Amino acid sequence: xxxxxxxxxxxxxxxxxxxxxxxxxxxxxxxxxxxxxxxxxxxxxxxxxxxxxxxxxxxxxxxxxxxxxxxxxxxxxxxxxxxxxxxxxxxxxxxxxxxxxxxxxxxxxxxxxxxxxxxxxxxxxxxxxxxxxxxxxxxxxxxxxxxxxxxxxxxxxxxxxxxxxxxxxxxxxxxxxxxxxxxxxxxxxxxxxxxxxxxxxxxxxxxxxxxxxxxxxxxxxxxxxxxxxxxxxxxxxxxxxxxxxxxxxxxxxxxxxxxxxxxxxxxxxxxxxxxxxxxxxxxxxxxxxxxxxxxxxxxxxxxxxxxxxxxxxxxxxxxxxxxxxxxxxxxxxxxxxxxxxxxxxxxxxxxxxxxxxxxxxxxxxxxxxxxxxxxxxxxxxxxxxxxxxxxxxxxxxxxxxxxxxxxxxxxxxxxxxxxxxxxxxxxxxxxxxxxxxxxxxxxxxxxxxxxxxxxxxxxxxxxxxxxxxxxxxxxxxxxxxx
Amino acid sequence: xxxxxxxxxxxxxxxxxxxxxxxxxxxxxxxxxxxxxxxxxxxxxxxxxxxxxxxxxxxxxxxxxxxxxxxxxxxxxxxxxxxxxxxxxxxxxxxxxxxxxxxxxxxxxxxxxxxxxxxxxxxxxxxxxxxxxxxxxxxxxxxxxxxxxxxxxxxxxxxxxxxxxxxxxxxxxxxxxxxxxxxxxxxxxxxxxxxxxxxxxxxxxxxxxxxxxxxxxxxxxxxxxxxxxxxxxxxxxxxxxxxxxxxxxxxx
Numbered sequence: 001x002x003x004x005x006x007x008x009x010x011x012x013x014x015x016x017x018x019x020x021x022x023x024x025x026x027x028x029x030x031x032x033x034x035x036x037x038x039x040x041x042x043x044x045x046x047x048x049x050x051x052x053x054x055x056x057x058x059x060x061x062x063x064x065x066x067x068x069x070x071x072x073x074x075x076x077x078x079x080x081x082x083x084x085x086x087x088x089x090x091x092x093x094x095x096x097x098x099x100x101x102x103x104x105x106x107x108x109x110x111x112x113x114x115x116x117x118x119x120x121x122x123x124x125x126x127x128x129x130x131x132x133x134x135x136x137x138x139x140x141x142x143x144x145x146x147x148x149x150x151x152x153x154x155x156x157x158x159x160x161x162x163x164x165x166x167x168x169x170x171x172x173x174x175x176x177x178x179x180x181x182x183x184x185x186x187x188x189x190x191x192x193x194x195x196x197x198x199x200x201x202x203x204x205x206x207x208x209x210x211x212x213x214x215x216x217x218x219x220x221x222x223x224x225x226x227x228x229x230x231x232x233x234x235x236x237x238x239x240x241x242x243x244x245x246x247x248x249x250x251x252x253x254x255x256x257x258x259x260x261x262x263x264x265x266x267x268x269x270x271x272x273x274x275x276x277x278x279x280x281x282x283x284x285x286x287x288x289x290x291x292x293x294x295x296x297x298x299x300x301x302x303x304x305x306x307x308x309x310x311x312x313x314x315x316x317x318x319x320x321x322x323x324x325x326x327x328x329x330x331x332x333x334x335x336x337x338x339x340x341x342x343x344x345x346x347x348x349x350x351x352x353x354x355x356x357x358x359x360x361x362x363x364x365x366x367x368x369x370x371x372x373x374x375x376x377x378x379x380x381x382x383x384x385x386x387x388x389x390x391x392x393x394x395x396x397x398x399x400x401x402x403x404x405x406x407x408x409x410x411x412x413x414x415x416x417x418x419x420x421x422x423x424x425x426x427x428x429x430x431x432x433x434x435x436x437x438x439x440x441x442x443x444x445x446x447x448x449x450x451x452x453x454x455x456x457x458x459x460x461x462x463x464x465x466x467x468x469x470x471x472x473x474x475x476x477x478x479x480x481x482x
Numbered sequence: 483x484x485x486x487x488x489x490x491x492x493x494x495x496x497x498x499x500x501x502x503x504x505x506x507x508x509x510x511x512x513x514x515x516x517x518x519x520x521x522x523x524x525x526x527x528x529x530x531x532x533x534x535x536x537x538x539x540x541x542x543x544x545x546x547x548x549x550x551x552x553x554x555x556x557x558x559x560x561x562x563x564x565x566x567x568x569x570x571x572x573x574x575x576x577x578x579x580x581x582x583x584x585x586x587x588x589x590x591x592x593x594x595x596x597x598x599x600x601x602x603x604x605x606x607x608x609x610x611x612x613x614x615x616x617x618x619x620x621x622x623x624x625x626x627x628x629x630x631x632x633x634x635x636x637x638x639x640x641x642x643x644x645x646x647x648x649x650x651x652x653x654x655x656x657x658x659x660x661x662x663x664x665x666x667x668x669x670x671x672x673x674x675x676x677x678x679x680x681x682x683x684x685x686x687x688x689x690x691x692x693x694x695x696x697x698x699x700x701x702x703x704x705x706x707x708x709x710x711x712x713x714x715x716x717x718x719x720x721x722x723x724x725x726x727x728x729x730x731x732x733x734x
Contacts, residue, residue, distance in 0.1 A: 395576065425575045429535065432571035437532050437555040437565075438586035439593065449587055452577030452625075466606065 028087040029217060029334055035059065035062045037085055038187055045190070046087065048163050048283070058176035058186030064187040067180050071343035072372045073312045075248070075285065081252060084218045085188045122210045129154065129193045141205055148204050150234075151196040155223050158194035165196060169227055173256040173293045180291040181252040181314075185221045192222035197232035197263075204463060208237040211253075219250040226256070228263035230296060235266040237462060248276075248311060253288045259324065261296030266304070268461055269317075273309035280339025280368070283311025290317035291347075293324030302329040303346065304460045307437075316374065318347035321383075323356035328357040331460045335370030345375040345406075348459060350383035350416065359390040362454050365401035379409075379416035386416040394424045395453050397446075414419070425453075453480070483548050484509050485650045485681040486531075490542035492525075493530050500526045503542065503708035507652045513682040515692055518703035519550055524685040525569060526701070529654040533559055540560050540576060540685065547649065550575040561593035563649030567639035567656050573627040579638070583608065587645050589693035606643070614674070615641045633664040633672045640671040647691075651675070657691035669694030689721035 029037060032176050042052040043444055067078070129140075129152065151162065159166050176186035193209040211222060228234055238255075251273060257265050268289075278281025286309075292301035303317040319328030330346035348357035363371040377388045394403035409418045427449055435445035450457070458466045486508040495500040500523045508514050516524050530537040531544060533556030544551040546564060554562075572583065576732055587607075588598040599607065612619060615637045627635050636656055643651050653672070672682065672695050683693065692700075692714065700717045702710040702725070709728050710716065 142525060226595060393576070423575065430572045430574075431574050433534055433585075434568065435572070435582075437560050437568075438556050438582075438646070439560040439589035441589075442556050442583070444589065448582065449574060449577050452574075452581065455576075455578075 007430070018375040026087050028083050029163045031084045032081050033083070033188065041188060041190060047156075050163070050167055051159055054171070054176065055187050057070055058183050059188075062176050062180065062183035062187055063181050063184065071314050071374070072370055073314060073341040073343055078248075078250060079436045082185075085221070086190055087218045088190075088307075093391070100359050103461065108353070112261075112283055129207075130338075145203075145205065148201055149198040150201060150203050150209055151194065153194055155192045155194040155225060158225075163193075163194070165227070166194070166225070168224055169256070169258055171256075171292050172188070173258060174254050174289050179289060181287040182254050182424070183256045185223060187220075189221045189223035192224045192253070194334075195222070195234060195236065195370065197228045197234045199229045200231040201229075202232070203234040206237060207298045208239070210239045219252065222253045224253070224255040226259045226265060226267070228260065228265050228299075231262045232246070232260075233264040235462060236268070236271045237254045237347070239272070248283055248285055250285045250287065250383055251310075253290075255288070255290040255317075256299055257259055257292030259296065259299035259301050259315045259323075259326075262298045263296060264300040264302075265292060266277040266302045266412075267292070267317070268304040269306065269335050270439075270461075271305065271313070274311075274312040275340050276338065278338050278367075283340070284309065284313060286310035286313045290315065292318070292328070292476065294323045294328060296326070297323040298325050298351070299323050300327045301328075302327075302331070302460070304331045305333070305344075306454075306457070306461070307332070307334040307342060308342060312343075313340075313342040313344050315344045316346055318349065320349045320351065320355060321357065321386075322351045324352040324443040325356075326352055329397075330357075330359045330361070330455045332360070332456045333362045333364070334371055334373075335364045335455045336371040337364075339368050341370045343374055344371045345373045346390055347376040348378065350377075350379045350386040350388070351387070351389050353382065353384045355383055355386045357386075357388045357391075357403065359388070360456060361390075361392045362457055363370060363392070363394045363403055364397065364453070365394070365403045366397040370404075372400045372406060374406040376408045377410070377418050377420075379411045379413065380417060381412045384413060384415045386413075388418040390418070390420045392420075392422040393453065394422075395450070396424065396426045401404040436444065484545075484682065485547060486547040486615075487548075488542070488557055489495055489544075491527075491530075491544060492537065492541035493526055494540050495526065496535055499510055500537075503531070504703075506701065506708065508681045508683055510649075510681055511676075511678040511685060512697045512698040513676065513695060514701065515684045515686060516701050516703055517686060517689075517717060517720055518540055519729075522703045523706045524687075525654055528566055528654045528683065530653060531559075532564065534557060560646075563591055563647075565643050565646055565648035565651045566652045567651065569654040569658065571627045571635040571639055573625070573630075575625045575628050577626050578605070578622070579624055579626050580605075580608065581624045583622075583642065583645060585682075586642070590646055596611070611644050613655055614644075615671055617641065618698075619676075624717060628726040632659040633661065636660055636668055637664065637671075638713070640693060644675060645676050647675075649678050649679065650681045650683065653686075655685055655687060657686055657688065664690065665691065666694060689717045693718045701726055 035056060038055050042055060094295055142468060172183050176183055195207060199201050226236060257267060259265050273284035273286055294301050301319050305317060307313050317330060321328050332344065336341045336345050338341040346359055360377060361373045363373055365371040373392045377390060380388045385425050390407065392405045396403050403424060405422055407420055411418060427446060432445050436442065484507045487506045488506040491501055491504040504527065512545060519526050526537060539552050545716060551559060584599065584604045591598050606693060617637050621634060625645060630638060656668060696714050700712055700714060701708045
């Protein structure tokens with residue numbers, strides 16, 4: 001192995017820091033899935049009838065369809081009857097009304113992960129919703145947000161407290177019949193975040209949800225719904241971690257974003273689910289459907305994702321650009337090292353006139369990692385003067401890593417324009433030597449090159465997350481402004 | 483003390499002996515030119531001194547500022563003030579040139595116990611050097627050496643030398659592929675760096691560069707050995723007569 005490969009190996013073999021298990025008494029359903037389990041979940045959550053009907057319809061549809069296998073990922077068949085569909089910390093009965101009522105062990109867990117839930121200690125200007133296995137355990141800054149008219153709460157609470165708002169919007173962007181994993185999620189989702197930003201309101205805080213899988217042999221199925229009413233704007237951050245376990249765990253989430261006229265939603269994810277060990281044992285299957293709809297004219301949805309974890313990632317945060325002159329963006333860094341497999345990308349569906357979209361995808365493959373960009377740009381019949389710009393870059397570290405791109409472009413009208421650029425590069429021994437001759441260590445050199453490669457995407461992240469993202473890439477980036 | 487002392491230096495690459503006993507001293511303040519036909523080992527010499535991995539020192543020693551050079555990692559040599567202007571500067575896509583330049587300046591500043599420069603301070607330093615090298619500012623925004631012309635790459639090497647202020651600069655065929663205007667700019671850059679402390683080892687195939695950067699000593703490298711040393715006149719003689727008359731009998 002050459003020097004640079006050795007270096008890259010050691011750099012990328014950083015231990016998984018979030019891999020601890022919280023020892024807490026949990027109430028967990030026995031494994032298995034049937035209509036009774038769904039009824040039980042619905043009952044536990046005190047849901048209105050419409051919700052149960054919605055879930056059961058999704059379940060009945062799910063039974064008729066098959067798991068998709070068109071991605072680059074290979075894995076043993078998933079036994080859906082071997083998974084538990086509900087797990088929650090036991091101490092919680094009807095939900096804590098204040099942080100003092102939360103089990104101190106849970107608070108400790110989030111402290112360890114660097115997510116302070118005490119409002120006094122919380123990062124200034126970031127409100128946090130923490131989801132632990134199947135339930136939301138804390139939402140901070142709720143009063144501050146309420147004064148601005150912003151609703152930010154666990155979706156289980158929203159279903160009870162704002163049933164009309166939920167009923168009107170849930171499943172309108174990702175219908176329960178959308179795909180296999182979305183149907184499963186619709187049937188069994190347990191918690192997640194709900195956000196409503198009223199007309200003309202600029203959300204006074206960054207909103208953040210932190211997802212944690214703790215229990216063994218459980219699936220995590222969160223559902224997030226964000227609605228930005230006319231002229232509203234919000235920036236939302238999502239983080240995820242899980243303990244190190246030998247078995248694979250399924251995470252099948254659904255995120256729906258709805259932006260009405262002149263509204264803006266920025267959704268950023270730093271995904272660091274447990275990726276499995278160096279030989280590919282264990283890790284999270286991250287099979288997630290994320291989609292936003294720019295429903296109103298001049299609306300704007302932007303996805304930023306840094307995907308460093310999970311043993312398999314299957315995820316395509318997309319935008320439906322229905323409103324005229326609406327804008328969709330997708331900025332992504334995806335890392336596949338050891339035996340990780342990442343199949344990720346986006347769909348930009350241009351329906352309205354003068355709609356614009358930008359796709360910037362950076363894939364890093366190392367070790368035996370496999371990384372694929374998969375994208376669809378659809379410029380519809382009525383999308384006059386629509387524009388798309390796509391750039392897909394792959395960086396390959398080491399001889400056994402793989403990178404693929406599967407771009408698809410459909411243009412249905414002559415005034416629309418799509419541009420696509422793609423590059424593939426490697427870090428060579430010559431590059432490392434050149435950097436070392438300029439006084440940089442091997443580690444600095446690899447770090448500079450990798451961070452340079454990701455920089456355009458990191459610049460799109462909110463500051464706190466940019467820092468976390470760089471740390472996750474296990475490289476230093478001294479003074480980010482060049 | 484000499485900046486560089488080479489004693490009986492033997493270097494092989496992939497088992498093949500390329501340098502067969504080099505003896506050379508470079509005192510502070512002097513420019514030494516190493517000339518010779520293709521394949522004589524000129525690039526091997528400077529690459530070895532910079533610490534390139536494929537070259538194996540099989541015998542002899544090299545002292546830099548009186549201390550053993552060859553046991554040190556390439557970055558340590560750089561931090562102690564050894565600079566190599568590459569014959570083929572390496573492209574690094576994804577990494578902006580400005581960012582790379584500042585990272586290397588700060589790596590050396592750290593090693594010297596000097597304060598690191600922030601982006602604003604650095605840009606100030608950079609601007610004037612860029613102007614002196616007649617380089618387009620957009621070359622800072624591009625990826626390292628990416629989409630640079632041959633001449634721009636060489637100017638970028640000299641720019642780095644000026645920013646890093648080495649004690650000893652090794653220039654590997656910096657003149658090759660340059661038109662006359664670029665050659666003058668590069669030569670001016672080198673001459674601006676000449677002082678009583680700093681030394682240069684200039685590897686070149688042609689006399690051309692030495693019209694502008696007048697060397698104190700000229701060494702002719704043939705078949706891995708220095709076969710002739712002299713002053714600047716030797717370079718002019720080589721330009722007229724070529725290398726054939728110096729070739730060793732077994733290779734002629």
